Amino acid sequence: MIKGKKKALIVLSLVTILSLGATSAWAMTGQEVIDEVKDRYGNFDSQVVTLTTQCFEGEKQINERKIVLVSQNVGDLTRSVLQFQSPADVKGVGLLDQGDDQMYMYLPEFHKVRRIAGSAKNGSFMGTDFTYNDLSLINYDSSDYQSELIKEDNQFYHLELIDKDQAEADYAKLLMFVRKNDFFPTRVEFYAKDTGKLKKVLTAYDLTDYGKYKLPQKLVMEDLTTQHKTVIYLTDPEFDRQLDKDTFSERNLRRSRLRY
DSSP states (O other): OHHHHHHHHHHHHHHHHHHHHHHHHHOOOHHHHHHHHHHHHSOOSEEEEEEEEEEEETTEEEEEEEEEEEEEEETTEEEEEEEEEESTTTTTOEEEEOSTTOEEEEETTTTEEEEEOGGGGGSBSTTSSOBTGGGGGGGTOOTTEEEEEEEEOSSEEEEEEEESOGGGOSEEEEEEEEETTTOOEEEEEEEETTTOSEEEEEEEEEEEEETTEEEEEEEEEEETTTTEEEEEEEEEEEESOOOOTTTTSHHHHHSSSOOO
């Protein structure tokens, strides 16, 4: 009888140990998941990529534009500059994000650089369905958000992202769906600040290998309240290029062609 009890106790102990081991193997915090996303998909020194944007009203395409985007990570800071290449009516328009809430826009028509601050960052970027703040998500920069793991299933981690600065927040919250097998964020839902209802959905498609880095070939941002959407195709990425020291400056933003 004593031997039987000992065996039962040993079996129970083994089950407990294995259970604890299994729990530690899969249990992650929201911050750990979002850090893994950044490490896998935004952990480059620099990136140069061509963006082709298409805007739609319903099923009708209303424009197509070509943009060059240059990004750089320096410690915890992500800097970026983009410039429209075509068509002629937007050629030369540029946006510079120096990090630490320093964002500037250049409009060639007025030969002026203006700072974008505060609530202006919540506005539509050049008629697309992205706000100025939304653009940071293209580089997997979620440093402005607190992340909490609220659910997980066999395929996805479900993260709730809350803006750290609620006074200037664009949205009540974001829900990000991160694929478990490769930590790729396939979908982000944006909930309106005033109503708390689902407003926009960002979906990423066609994750592609480029050497040691991976990048989706297509992003779709859909505004459910206006039936408007923006499709972005990402092509010709170049990683870890040695950038010009003047790349992320207002002077470069004014140039007819970006120097990098």
